[in-house]
Amino acid sequence: xxxxxxxxxxxxxxxxxxxxxxxxxxxxxxxxxxxxxxxxxxxxxxxxxxxxxxxxxxxxxxxxxxxxxxxxxxxxxxxxxxxxxxxxxxxxxxxxxxxxxxxxxxxxxxxxxxxxxxxxxxxxxxxxxxxxxxxxxxxxxxxxxxxxxxxxxxxxxxxxxxxxxxxxxxxxxxxxxxxxxxxxxxxxxxxxxxxxxxxxxxxxxxxxxxxxxxxxxxxxxxxxxxxxxxxxxxxxxxxxxxxxxxxxxxxxxxxxxxxxxxxxxxxxxxxxxxxxxxxx
Amino acid sequence: xxxxxxxxxxxxxxxxxxxxxxxxxxxxxxxxxxxxxxxxxxxxxxxxxxxxxxxxxxxxxxxxxxxxxxxxxxxxxxxxxxxxxxxxxxxxxxxxxxxxxxxxxxxxxxxxxxxxxxxxxxxxxxxxxxxxxxxxxxxxxxxxxxxxxxxxxxxxxxxxxxxxxxxxxxxxxxxxxxxxxxxxxxxxxxxxxxxxxxxxxxxxxxxxxxxxxxxxxxxxxxxxxxxxxxxxxxxxxxxxxxxxxxxxxxx
Amino acid sequence: xxxxxxxxxxxxxxxxxxxxxxxxxxxxxxxxxxxxxxxxxxxxxxxxxxxxxxxxxxxxxxxxxxxxxxxxxxxxxxxxxxxxxxxxxxxxxxxxxxxxxxxxxxxxxxxxxxxxxxxxxxxxxxxxxxxxxxxxxxxxxxxxxxxxxxxxxxxxxxxxxxxxxxxxxxxxxxxxxxxxxxxxxxxxxxxxxxxxxxxxxxxxxxxxxxxxxxxxxxxxxxxxxxxxxxxxxxxxxxxxxxxxxxxxxxxxxxxxxxxxxxxxxxxxxxxxxxxxxxxxxxxxxx
Numbered sequence: 001x002x003x004x005x006x007x008x009x010x011x012x013x014x015x016x017x018x019x020x021x022x023x024x025x026x027x028x029x030x031x032x033x034x035x036x037x038x039x040x041x042x043x044x045x046x047x048x049x050x051x052x053x054x055x056x057x058x059x060x061x062x063x064x065x066x067x068x069x070x071x072x073x074x075x076x077x078x079x080x081x082x083x084x085x086x087x088x089x090x091x092x093x094x095x096x097x098x099x100x101x102x103x104x105x106x107x108x109x110x111x112x113x114x115x116x117x118x119x120x121x122x123x124x125x126x127x128x129x130x131x132x133x134x135x136x137x138x139x140x141x142x143x144x145x146x147x148x149x150x151x152x153x154x155x156x157x158x159x160x161x162x163x164x165x166x167x168x169x170x171x172x173x174x175x176x177x178x179x180x181x182x183x184x185x186x187x188x189x190x191x192x193x194x195x196x197x198x199x200x201x202x203x204x205x206x207x208x209x210x211x212x213x214x215x216x217x218x219x220x221x222x223x224x225x226x227x228x229x230x231x232x233x234x235x236x237x238x239x240x241x242x243x244x245x246x247x248x249x250x251x252x253x254x255x256x257x258x259x260x261x262x263x264x265x266x267x268x269x270x271x272x273x274x275x276x277x278x279x280x
Numbered sequence: 281x282x283x284x285x286x287x288x289x290x291x292x293x294x295x296x297x298x299x300x301x302x303x304x305x306x307x308x309x310x311x312x313x314x315x316x317x318x319x320x321x322x323x324x325x326x327x328x329x330x331x332x333x334x335x336x337x338x339x340x341x342x343x344x345x346x347x348x349x350x351x352x353x354x355x356x357x358x359x360x361x362x363x364x365x366x367x368x369x370x371x372x373x374x375x376x377x378x379x380x381x382x383x384x385x386x387x388x389x390x391x392x393x394x395x396x397x398x399x400x401x402x403x404x405x406x407x408x409x410x411x412x413x414x415x416x417x418x419x420x421x422x423x424x425x426x427x428x429x430x431x432x433x434x435x436x437x438x439x440x441x442x443x444x445x446x447x448x449x450x451x452x453x454x455x456x457x458x459x460x461x462x463x464x465x466x467x468x469x470x471x472x473x474x475x476x477x478x479x480x481x482x483x484x485x486x487x488x489x490x491x492x493x494x495x496x497x498x499x500x501x502x503x504x505x506x507x508x509x510x511x512x513x514x515x516x517x518x519x520x521x522x523x524x525x526x527x528x529x530x531x
Numbered sequence: 532x533x534x535x536x537x538x539x540x541x542x543x544x545x546x547x548x549x550x551x552x553x554x555x556x557x558x559x560x561x562x563x564x565x566x567x568x569x570x571x572x573x574x575x576x577x578x579x580x581x582x583x584x585x586x587x588x589x590x591x592x593x594x595x596x597x598x599x600x601x602x603x604x605x606x607x608x609x610x611x612x613x614x615x616x617x618x619x620x621x622x623x624x625x626x627x628x629x630x631x632x633x634x635x636x637x638x639x640x641x642x643x644x645x646x647x648x649x650x651x652x653x654x655x656x657x658x659x660x661x662x663x664x665x666x667x668x669x670x671x672x673x674x675x676x677x678x679x680x681x682x683x684x685x686x687x688x689x690x691x692x693x694x695x696x697x698x699x700x701x702x703x704x705x706x707x708x709x710x711x712x713x714x715x716x717x718x719x720x721x722x723x724x725x726x727x728x729x730x731x732x733x734x735x736x737x738x739x740x741x742x743x744x745x746x747x748x749x750x751x752x753x754x755x756x757x758x759x760x761x762x763x764x765x766x767x768x769x770x771x772x773x774x775x776x777x778x779x780x781x782x783x784x785x786x787x788x789x790x791x792x793x794x795x796x797x798x799x800x801x802x803x804x805x806x807x808x809x810x811x812x813x814x815x816x817x
Contacts, residue, residue, distance in 0.1 A: 004717055011719040015631055018623035019640060022693075025686055026643050029650070029658050083553025091547055092554065093337065103811070104557040110740075110803050111564065112747025114774045115796045118781070119564045122571055122793075143560050150557065163374030167436065170332055170370075171387035171443055172363035176546050181390065186377050197649075204651025207749035207774070211781050231653045231750075238660065238754060245661065252657045259649050264642075277377040278425050 030256065037253025040246045046254070050217045055244050059251055061219045065134065065227035066258070068220055069213065070202040072138025073145050077198055080142075081149030082191060086179055089157045109147035113208040116143055121211040132214030135223040140212050144205055145198030152197060156190020157183060185277070189270040196266040200259050206231040230255045283308040283447060283477040284329060289343035291324055291502070293336065298324045299502030301343070306494075311469065311478040313492035313510065315485060317525070321502025322481040323371075326449045329479065330366040331359055347447070364391065366447040367440035372456050373432035375424035375439070380407075380416050383424045383435055387443045402442050410438035411468050430461025437468065448472065450480040454487065466491050485526055489514050497522045568800060572793030584794060590760045592780070592788040599795060601762050605677075605770030608763060609752060610745040612681025613688055618738055620685070621692030625734075628693070629700035630722055648690035656754030659683045664755055673767035675757030680770070683751045688741035695740060699733020700726055732813045739813070743806045747799065749774040773799060 044058055051057030084101070092098045120140030130136045160183050168178040184191070214226025215236065228236070234251045237244070284306040291299040298321045306312050314322045327333040329345060331352060344351045352362055364387075375383050384403045393399060403420070407413040412434045416427070424435055433453060440448055450469065454462040470491050472478055482488050488495050489510060496507040499521060506513060506522045517523040576584055579597060587598020628637055663682060668674035703726050711721040727734070757769020758779060771779075777792050784792055 004720070008717045008719040011722075012631065015623055015627040018620050019627045019632065019636065021620065022624050022647075022689060023640070023643050025689075026647055029655075029686075030646070032662060033654065033658060080553040080556045083550045084556065087547075087550035087554035091550060097555075100558055101554055103807075104561045106811075107561055107804065107807050108557050110743050110747070110807050112749065112774055112799050112803065114747070114749040114777050115568060115799050115803075116564070118571075118777065118793060118796045119567050121781075122567045123563060127567070143564075146560070147557065161374065163370060163372055164376055166332065166335070166368075166370060167374040167376065167439070168386070168390075169335065170330060170363055170368040171390065171439065172360040173387070173390040174360065174543060176543055177390045181386070182376050200649045204649070204653070206651070206653045207778060210778065231651055234653050234657060235750065235754075238657075248657060248661070252654050255651060256654055259651065260646060263645060263649055267642075277423055 033249060033252050033256060036249040040250035041253060045250055049219070055247070059230065059233060059254065061217055062228055062230045062233040062251065063254060065213070065220050066203055066229040066231070068134050068227060069137040069141055069209065069229055070199060072135060072223065073141035073202040074195065074199060076139060076142035077145040077149050078195060081146055081194065081198070082153050084150045085153035085157050088154050090175070090179060090183070105147045105150050108143065113144060113205055116140060117208040117211050120208060125212055131224065132212065132226050133224045134213070134220050134227045137209040137213035137227065137229070138223070140208050141202040141205055144208055145202045148201060149194045149198040152194025153187070153191045156187040156194070159190070160186045189274050192266055192270055196262055199262055204231060204255065204259055206235055210235065281308040282306065283348065285346040287344040287346070289328065289345060291321070291328060291333070292340045294338045297501050299328070302502065302504045304496060304504060304507060306477065306479060308477050309473055309475070310493040311473050311480060311491055312494045312496065313488035314479065314481045314496050314498060315483070315488050316498035317500070318483065320498040320500055322498055323451055324502065325498070326451060326479055326481055329449055330363050330368055332368060334359070364443045365445055366449060367443055367445035368449040369433070369436050369440055369451065369453050371452045373429055373436050375432050375435050377423065377425055379421045380424045380427070380435060381420040384438050384442050387439060406438040406442040409441050410434045411464065412438055428461070430457050430464060433457060433461070433465060434468065445476065447477040447479065450478065452481050452483060455483070497525065565800065568793060568796045571790060572795070572797035575787060575790035575794045576797060585798065588762060592784065592791065595787065597791040599773065599776070599798070601760050602771055602773045602776050604762060605756065606746055606772040606774070608677045608766070608770060609680040609684055609756065609772055610742055612677055612766065613684035613745045614738065614742065616681055617685035617688045617692060617741060621689050621741070622696055622734065624689070624693045625696035625700055626722060629697045630718070630726070644690045644693055647686070652687065652748060652750040655683050655687055656751040659751060659755040671767055675755055675769045676767045677763060677770055678766045680752050680756045683755055684745045684748060687748060687751060688744050691741045691744055692737045695737030696730070696734045699730040699737070702733070703729045735813050736810050739806055739810050743803060746802060747774065749778050753778050
């Protein structure tokens with residue numbers, strides 16, 4: 001009996017330890033980057049263009065590029081993702097087609113981002129002739145964000161109670177009215193989570209857009225101008241032989257802060273929203 | 281006056297028959313109760329009356345249902361108009377995750393009423409009719425899902441009333457409620473028959489006996505065994521099976 | 532769809548068709564990707580010979596030699612290393628969260644895992660290069676190496692392994708667990724003998740998806756693997772994984788060299804499809 005209890009104790013210690021290690025990894029990583037980054041970041045860093053071959057100055061064009069490409073990606077991926085979710089839950093009858101759609105979504109999210117990058121280059125840049133630009137990058141990123149939004153949205157539309165549908169249809173609402181006014185609002189916390197995850201993926205993606213977005217330090221104005229999102233900028237700092245570690249920390253911090261801020265604001269807003277519609 | 285009449289109504293789910301040749305005339309401004317053991321097709325029957333059954337893709341329907349003399353399964357029938365005219369309250373209270381006000385205003389809104397004053401009027405009138413106004417008038421903008429089960433069910437009744445229907449279908453409206461909430465809803469239903477035709481499915485025979493004017497007894501595979509005035513059915517059932525059921529010797 | 536018969540039925544019809552189109556967009560993109568990557572890469576594989584391509588040990592693009600075997604090994608080694616480090620840690624976390632963690636701990640782990648999953652891979656690479664590489668250089672005399680790469684990848688696959696395994700463990704019926712405890716087994720014995728075997732298909736799915744993530748990861752490995760095209764002889768040797776090869780050479784490759792990079796993409800795609808099929812098999816077995 002002693003050995004049995006002993007192994008139980010050891011197991012408990014190991015399980016606790018692994019959880020604490022995981023937490024420690026995150027805190028060390030994020031802490032290290034943020035602590036070093038905060039020293040670099042000031043108004044000038046956020047509001048100026050790079051100077052002196054990237055050794056000084058700020059990263060404003062990169063911040064704008066990240067937001068620009070991610071925004072375009074979402075404009076494409078959100079309607080497709082939600083539309084797909086609604087079709088699969090409300091219209092489609094189980095068939096080989098719906099199975100193929102699920103399979104395709106799963107596969108799409110598994111394709112290595114560098115391969116999506118190759119595709120973005122041959123298809124959007126060359127074949128469609130869009131060139132190296134914000135638009136090509138946005139479209140490429142939409143492919144990355146799409147499966148995440150699709151899956152999460154489908155899940156949350158599916159879990160809306162059947163009674164809401166019946167209640168609305170019994171009042172003579174059409175199917176689309178029911179979807180728009182009852183299903184989507186009820187499913188919106190889940191849908192927003194999906195969008196946020198997709199957004200995080202798009203804003204943090206490098207490999208998929210490094211051959212597509214063009215680069216350079218100019219402020220992108222038109223969707224057809226080249227850009228250099230934060231991720232690509234951070235890579236460039238290194239591939240060009242570490243120009244300045246400080247700028248690297250600053251850029252990584254801004255990137256991290258954007259991703260974490262998006263995630264936590266969305267979570268917080270959604271909790272409040274759920275409280276509001278469900279009456280706690 | 282007959283409000284609704286079914287002629288040889290039969291329904292199948294896939295290969296299984298759930299309703300068999302039902303012929304029934306339902307009187308206007310009366311309460312008609314549908315009783316019978318579970319799985320006897322009661323719910324299917326009332327879902328056929330406002331065509332909520334259309335949502336069940338595998339359902340196949342034969343025969344006719346006339347509402348004011350018009351077959352509701354005719355091609356030219358507008359289902360939206362039909363459902364405005366024949367409202368429905370479900371087994372489990374199903375208010376939408378919106379405010380109390382928005383729940384009642386939902387129906388009028390989807391049918392194009394935008395004017396705030398008309399909406400306010402409809403909301404107040406419907407809530408009063410559902411005996412709910414006094415309880416919720418100070419918290420119309422609070423989430424409906426924060427209310428008690430009985431209040432939620434009365435809200436669903438108010439929501440159905442907001443469409444100014446002529447017929448209201450109740451599908452076991454009290455099965456998820458406590459006795460006090462149940463008696464409030466029963467009072468309300470009795471009050472409603474002054475202006476509306478009510479059809480109520482219930483597995484609670486006392487409830488049928490207490491509130492209904494007519495009672496229909498269904499048995500397995502949706503056969504209509506007996507139909508008549510409630511007092512007659514409960515006091516002098518003609519069919520042995522009806523007697524067995526209401527005296528509790530069955531199912 | 533009889534109940535769509537109303538005054539707006541044309542609008543409803545148009546809406547349904549739009550929704551249908553969005554639903555098939557995933558299929559559309561997959562087909563496009565396959566067509567465009569294969570169109571550029573497949574002829575090269577056929578001309579050069581599949582075996583020469585994947586088993587050739589010499590990658591000298593300027594001399595027309597395109598053997599990706601060292602890169603394949605690079606990918607396999609860093610992935611295997613990542614699994615050796617990541618699976619035990621991830622699985623332990625999953626067991627902890629599903630079985631023994633107090634509610635409070637569970638709630639605080641959730642955002643941790645979410646954040647780990649959300650951190651961009653370039654940031655992992657950056658952290659690797661500024662912290663882990665110097666550390667490894669001091670500790671083992673080798674900074675850019677298979678081991679460094681595996682450590683970074685192990686962290687990156689943690690969220691995938693943890694969340695999928697946790698789901699699998701939580702969905703083991705409670706009755707099994709109760710029966711085992713009632714027979715006098717300790718919690719740990721129950722976990723080992725009842726819960727884990729029953730959760731196996733789900734755990735395998737999590738591990739396989741982690742493998743997929745590790746194979747496909749580009750930026751992080753690109754920054755810490757050393758990128759030397761050489762068959763490694765120890766875990767302290769630098770390597771160049773397949774993905775890193777594409778990222779490094781795409782910008783200046785042209786002609787058959789560029790086609791060889793697309794051909795590498797073809798190989799990665801095929802591996803992805805195979806992995807998804809295996810995952811699908813495990814999920815169906817569940």
